[in-house]
Amino acid sequence: MDHRSPCPISSFLDLWGDKWSLIVIRDLMVGKTRYKDLADGPETVPDSILANRLKKLAEWGVVDKVRYHDRPPRYAYVLTEKGESLRPVLLAMSDWSQTNLPSRWSTPDWFKEARPAPRFAPEEE
Amino acid sequence: MDHRSPCPISSFLDLWGDKWSLIVIRDLMVGKTRYKDLADGPETVPDSILANRLKKLAEWGVVDKVRYHDRPPRYAYVLTEKGESLRPVLLAMSDWSQTNLPSRWSTPDWFKEARPAPRFAPEEE
């Protein structure tokens, strides 16, 4: 990933400035872990976008992809620390929308704090 | 503007989820007011995008366009309250980049607090 300038804001937007990446992060933050669950949010991410974004998120080190069941093959996507640290950004966005846009959902209290990452068997320390 | 869902995060991204809109907001927050100055940032917004975004920002009520000089015609773009209230979001983004990306500029202290909007003569209360 190359950046347009050393500005931290523009660099943030180089990574996250699109309509879907942070939606996927949000869903991981509310506890979703599987591809299917991520695909079925209130906004219905296109499949082609979801697969692409999950790949990017893994490359950038903000999610771990864990094969937690072999037969049938099943995968879990879990936020890393780096991914979890995006929460304040999402909360700031949420606040802005709630005070500036009419009738948005209000942020549930449990979303406001980092939750322990779901644990999956393979190769965890 | 229509929203994908009532989620405040996805609604925020419906408005701001692109690579340039918040760059323009950032530049207005550092005190730039004129088209030319906005066009000459460290990232060089394409003209076609800048004009388009300024139009949207005015429509959405986050900037005021003020003709502050008649001959020659000169315009100033100034953030409204609604626009100014995006500052916490930009600061959260900035924080994330500074702790997670190498060698980004650090946020100047004066950027961290809302500054009085520049005053221009025409039709202000």
Add this chain to the structure above:
DNA sequence: CTACTAACTTTCAATACGAAAGTTAGTGAG
């Protein structure tokens, strides 16, 4: 007139998006 500047606007090739269909690996029913 001619040159020059601010503030746009238009053009157009390239990239990104997104709906839909197809693929792969596996389970379970008959």
Add this chain to the structure above:
DNA sequence: CTCACTAACTTTCGTATTGAAAGTTAGTAG
């Protein structure tokens, strides 16, 4: 041991957005 079904992708392809460059409009200055 074929048929139907599900999770997790991948591919295709028409549409929308992007961005580099050139053009436009209104005005000043020589």
